[in-house]
Each structure stands twice: as C-alpha cells, then as structure tokens.
Amino acid sequence: MSAxxxxxxxxxxxxxxxxxxxxxxxxxxxxFLGPDGGAVEAIGSxxxxxxxxxxxxxxGPSGCGKSTLLQVIAGLMQPSGGKILLGxxxxxxxxxxxxxxxxxxxxxxxxxxxxxxxVMFAFNHRLKLGKAEAVARCRAYLAMVGLADFVRHYPWQLxxxxxxxxxxARALAAEPKVLLMDEPFSSxxxxxxxxxxxxxxxxxxxxxxxxxxxxxDVDEAIFLADRVAVLTxxxxxxAEVVATKLPRPRRSIETRESPEFLALRHRLLDYLLARGxxxxxxxxx
Amino acid sequence: xxxxAESKLRPVAAPSAYRLWLRNSRASGxxxxxxxxxxWEASARFGIVQSVNWPPFSAVMASLVAxxxxxxxxxxxxxxxxxxxxxxxxxxxxxxxxxxAIALWxxxxxxxxxxxxxxxxxxxxxxxxxxxxxxxLGDSLRLFAIATATFFPVALNTFAGVRSIEPIYTxxxxxxxxxxxxxxxxxxxxxxxxxxxxxxxxxxxxxxxVTVIAEMIVGQDGIGYYLVxxxxxxxxxxxxxxxxxxxxxxxxxxxxxxxxxxxxxxWARLADTAWGDAA
Numbered sequence: 001m002s003a004x005x006x007x008x009x010x011x012x013x014x015x016x017x018x019x020x021x022x023x024x025x026x027x028x029x030x031x032f033l034g035p036d037g038g039a040v041e042a043i044g045s046x047x048x049x050x051x052x053x054x055x056x057x058x059x060g061p062s063g064c065g066k067s068t069l070l071q072v073i074a075g076l077m078q079p080s081g082g083k084i085l086l087g088x089x090x091x092x093x094x095x096x097x098x099x100x101x102x103x104x105x106x107x108x109x110x111x112x113x114x115x116x117x118x119v120m121f122a123f124n125h126r127l128k129l130g131k132a133e134a135v136a137r138c139r140a141y142l143a144m145v146g147l148a149d150f151v152r153h154y155p156w157q158l159x160x161x162x163x164x165x166x167x168x169a170r171a172l173a174a175e176p177k178v179l180l181m182d183e184p185f186s187s188x189x190x191x192x193x194x195x196x197x198x199x200x201x202x203x204x205x206x207x208x209x210x211x212x213x214x215x216x217d218v219d220e221a222i223f224l225a226d227r228v229a230v231l232t233x234x235x236x237x238x239a240e241v242v243a244t245k246l247p248r249p250r251r252s253i254e255t256r257e258s259p260e261f262l263a264l265r266h267r268l269l270d271y272l273l274a275r276g277x278x279x280x281x282x283x284x285x
Numbered sequence: 286x287x288x289x290a291e292s293k294l295r296p297v298a299a300p301s302a303y304r305l306w307l308r309n310s311r312a313s314g315x316x317x318x319x320x321x322x323x324x325w326e327a328s329a330r331f332g333i334v335q336s337v338n339w340p341p342f343s344a345v346m347a348s349l350v351a352x353x354x355x356x357x358x359x360x361x362x363x364x365x366x367x368x369x370x371x372x373x374x375x376x377x378x379x380x381x382x383x384x385x386a387i388a389l390w391x392x393x394x395x396x397x398x399x400x401x402x403x404x405x406x407x408x409x410x411x412x413x414x415x416x417x418x419x420x421x422l423g424d425s426l427r428l429f430a431i432a433t434a435t436f437f438p439v440a441l442n443t444f445a446g447v448r449s450i451e452p453i454y455t456x457x458x459x460x461x462x463x464x465x466x467x468x469x470x471x472x473x474x475x476x477x478x479x480x481x482x483x484x485x486x487x488x489x490x491x492x493x494x495v496t497v498i499a500e501m502i503v504g505q506d507g508i509g510y511y512l513v514x515x516x517x518x519x520x521x522x523x524x525x526x527x528x529x530x531x532x533x534x535x536x537x538x539x540x541x542x543x544x545x546x547x548x549x550x551x552w553a554r555l556a557d558t559a560w561g562d563a564a
Contacts, residue, residue, distance in 0.1 A: 076456055100460040107453045111556040112475045121471065122461040156556040174461055 020053040020210030021087040021097060021177035023073070028082035029235075030068055041235035042068045045082065048229060048238065050178075052087075053208040057221035060231030061272060066214045067182050069236060073212065074100040074180050086178065096126070099176035103183040105163040109155035115142065115166050116151040123174040141173040142166070144206075145199060161192035165199070172203060179204075181213040185220060194252050197223060201250060218268045222261055223250060230271060242268065340522045349526035358511070358523075362530055365507040368424070369496040372431025376492070377485060380436045384443025384481075385469075401440065409434040410498045417503075427499040427507075434495040438487040446480025447473060479553045482546045489542055493535045 025048040034040040042065040050056050060066045071077040073084055075094040084091050086098065099122075102108035109118050119138045129137065142148055145165040147158075155163050164184060171179060181200075185193045201224060204211055215221050221228045222244050230239040246260055255261055300308070307313065322342050328334045329341035352358030387394045387401075409430050420426040454476050458468035500509025508527055515524035547554070 074460060076459060094459045094462050096462055098460075100456070102453055102457070104453055106556075107451050108457055110454065110457070110472065110475070112478075112550075112552045121463075122457075125463055125467055126461075154552060154555070156552070 019175075019177065019208045022052045022085075023050040023178050023210055023212070024048075024085035024088075025050075025069075025073065026083050026085060028069065028072055028079045028084065030065070030072055030077070031080045043072070043079075044232075044235040044237040046231075046236060046238050047082075048241070050210055050212060053210055054227070055204060055211040055213070055225045056227050056229060057213045057215060057225035058229045058231060059215060059218055059221045059268065059272070060236060061233055062216055064231050064234050065236035066231055069231075070100070070180050070182050070212065070214045074098055076100065097177035099171045099174050099179055101167060101171045101179060101181045101184045103186055105160060105167050105184075105187065106155070108167055109163055109170075111154065111156055113154075114151065115147065115153050115155060115158070118155065118166060119170045119173050122170045126174070137173060141169040144172070144203060145169045159192075161188045161196065164188060164196060168196075168200065168203070172207060172209075175207075176209055178210045178212065181211065181215075183215050184213075186215070186217065193220075198252055200224065201248075205249065218265055218272065219256065222246070222264050222268070223255060228264075228268065230268065239271070338519070338521045340525065344522045345525040345529065348522035349529060352523060352526055353530075358526065358530065361506065361511045361527075362508050362534070365496055365500065365509070365531075366534065368427060368500075368507060369431060369492050372428045372496065373435050373488065373492040375428060376432035376435025376488065377439050379432070380439035380484075380488075381443050381481065384440045384484075385447055385473075387440070388444045388447035401437070405437045405441075409495050410502070413499060413502050422503050422505065427496070427503055430499045431492050431495050434491045435488040438491065439481070439484040442480045442484025442487070443477065446477030446484075449480070450476045479550045482550060486539070486542050486546065489538060490535065493531070493538070497531060 025046055027045045027047050028043060029041070029045045030043040031039040031041045046069060048056070058066050058069065068077065072079045075084075075091065075098070078092075084095075086095055091098075109115075110121070113121060116135070116138045119141060120134050123137070124134050127134075139148060139151065142151060145168055147162060147165055147169065150158060150162070150166075155166060158166065164187075167184070185196050188196065197220065200211075211224075213221065213224060218228075223246075225244055228242045228244060230242065231237065232239045242264065244260075244264060246255060246258065326342045329339050329344075349358070383397075387397055412433075413426070413430055416426055416429065420429060450473060454472050455468065458472045463472070496507070497509040497512075500507035501513050502509075504510045504513060508531055512524055512527045515521075515527060
C-alpha cells in the first residue's frame, strides 16, 4: 500500500495564494556506513508529494529514520539515491527556501547572541536589509510569537517554551516556502506544547508556507496536519498516507475530543504499536 | 518511636557572625600573606637568618621604590613587558589561524598534528642554546622563544575548541544559508572562544616565564638579565625587588585577563547554569 492515499488531496488547502512551494520527495534513500564497514540502510525508498501550503506530518516508530529523511530534505545530509524537488526544481545542498526547525531549542539558538541578533542573523545575510528595516522585521516576527518585550534578552534567560518561540520566529523571519520541523515540540512540557501547536497553526494559516513535521506523537500529527504519512520500521518506507480531514481552524480542546480525531488516533496507534512489535521481533539488532 | 527519635534532633544553630565572616571572607588569605612577610622581616631583622644576601622585606621594598623612582628598574621592567607582549602576540597570531586550519581541514590536520605533538613536549628554554647558533643573541632569539612557548597551548586549544562545537550551531548556519566565511566569523569563532581564551590565558603565564628565562640566558637587558646581574653584584635588595616586581606584574596581568575573559564569554557561563531548560 505504498502511496495509495497520495491522490487524497488535503481538504483544507483553501487559501487563495499559498506562499508555500510544492515539495516532491522522489524515491529518496539513505544508507550509512555501519560499524562493520557494511552499509546500514536508514531509508529504503520514500516518495511523497506535498502540495503548496499543505501541512504534512510524518510519524513512525522511534529510530525509523524520520529525522534522517527530514535532514535529507533540508539538504543537511546528502541522499544516497533519489532527489528532492522544490517547486519542480531539483535542489541540492541547502535550498534557499527551506528552513529547518530543530528539536533542541537550547542549542539551536546561539547563546552569544541576543534574541534579536539570533533572528536577524538568520535572515539578513540573504535579504541584506538596512539596519532599521531589519530591526523592524525582527520585532514584527518576535511580536507574532508574543515575545516583543524580549528582544534584548539572551536565549538562556528564557524558558524552554519561549526559546522555541524564538526559534519559530527566527525560522519564519527568513520567510521560507517550506518549514521543516524536527520534533520541535517534544522537549517542552505538555501545556506549553498545546500553546505552541496553536501558535504554529496560527502562523501557518497567516503565512501559508508548506509545513513538514516529523514527530513520534500521533496526537500532535493528527491535530496539526492535513495528511499524516506513516513510516515503517528501519529501513524507512512509506506505509500509508492518511488525510485527517478535520475542520479548520482546529481548537486545542474540542478538536482533540472529536470522534473523527479519536478514530484516527486509534487507527494510527493501532498500526504503530503492532508494527513496533513486528519490528522488534523481526529486527536482529 | 519516630516521635522520640525526632525529638532528639536539635535545630541547627545559625552560625555566628564571626564564623560566617571567617568562612567567607578573604581576610584569612590576605592575613597569611602578611604573616609570611612579617616572618621574612623578622627573620632578617632579628638575625634568625644571618646572611648579607637575606635583606629584610622593608629594605627590599625601599629598593623597589627607589628603583622605580630613580629609573634604574623601570626601563628594565618595561623592556621585558614590551618584549613579552611582542613574542606573545606573534605566537597567538600564528597559533589561532593555524588551530582553525587544523580543525577545519583534514589534510592540514593529518600533515601537521604529528609534528606539533612531537615538538610540544620540548621545554623551550632547552632549545635556546642551540638557537643561539641560528638566530644569534639578538631580540629575534628571545622573541622566537616566547612565541614558541605561546604557540602550543593556543593552537591546541583553538583546535580542540573548534572541534568540540555543538554540531547544531553549524547546522543552523547551513539551514539559513549563511555563507562559509560569515559562519566561521559569527558561529564557529564565538562557539570556540571559551577554549581559545583558556589557551591564551595558559600561554600568558608561560610567556612571562620564558621571557625572564630567555633574558637570563641571552643577558643583554630585561628583568631576567637584571636579576642575574644584581646577583653577581651581591645587591640582594635590588634582586628581590626585581623578583617582586615580576611576580606582581604576572599576578596582575593574569587577574586582568581573567576579568576580561569572564566578560567576553559571559554567555558560556550563564548558558550552562540557565534555569531555562526546566521550564
């Protein structure tokens, strides 16, 4: 059942002009050099089409290579085979219109720079705005994440949730066409996580970038995404792609209690838990 | 039973103000220094140590002040400082870029690291006599010795600092498409700075020592030469005055460096102890 659900378009891509770009993952594979000199296959062969302005989540059992896939998409890692197409164009290296949001907020923000300098550093060598304009842009994006009053702080003076907000502002200030998120909400506490979910959805609705989220949290994937791609055990392959079809705007509490949400959650967890068992029996390591 | 056991516990008495002062104050440390100086003074004054070469501390201080005022000691000391500064600057100027090159380019690392590791254990004063044949007795010999002593800690610390950078820092630079040179300047360099500064601090102490030793061996000017000359001339107070001057200068220089270092990499200290991760 490779990519059977690919035709199942995201229902909620309703915005008139999405700023996001179409992202095509074309038979991407990745193998590493193993400790015994042999190749360890991390990603088998994954193909995915992501619509402009779509929110796609990728879930899979832990260690299945989903973060590796995201790093390959971001150009932080070279694929062993296949290619990444952004808006129809083959991209290699670090593509200019994709930004990677890291899980580790405390190290992804540079501790020797203020919050404002962190944000400015990320966009201004490309945009080359004048000082006043760049500062205004920083302020605007920090205001969007509710941190207008913290421009002169250092990242380590902020709480974990606030640091991840800065990282989000920094990523979006670069105005990416594709935002790649590597479990960005997994290191914050449960309530902060719900806050950040709502925030990222608001920003996505406003900016309409294409969003790809890698997570091990099925609830998070369903709540945020238009479609959820499920990966198999290592070597990662696409098991299925499920359209969530939940109405937007999504609401922190009500959406999570809706029968549709719970049914999807049941189905995906059922699959992942069964797979996890299969995998642990099957894999020799 | 538990109640009985508990009732035996006595509240911990608050330490008296005197004890607190004793525990936290720097006074005891200063006091010991003063005591040792008094002992020095007394040992010479009351003939406990009987030698013309053991002047009382007060006589040494008098000759120190005289030397600084009448202008015998001051130019000697300043020439030493100036020489050390130049040798140190040369050593650092070579070591920091080379440390970066070794860390960033594998071929450079493969080519240079074995030689560096082989040369590093050689005590610099030991190579001064053979170097006299090559460089003569001029300033270049002394500068070479100082720069060499400075070089190794700085180069190896820079290398280690660049190698131990958090990988995410460089990935952040890449995902935002920061050009290599900008990333080197604004990400790699600051991230490695705590290591580089530790190397610079180690070398500062070494440079002082090697400067004085080199001046003793070469013997033309500088405080090292002055110490040897005063010893030959049996002018013990002047000799000790010279030693005290060098000691104070080295101590002060180190303190200044530490204070500056703490300011320069304040973020590194505070980021480690941040409460942020818990919230």
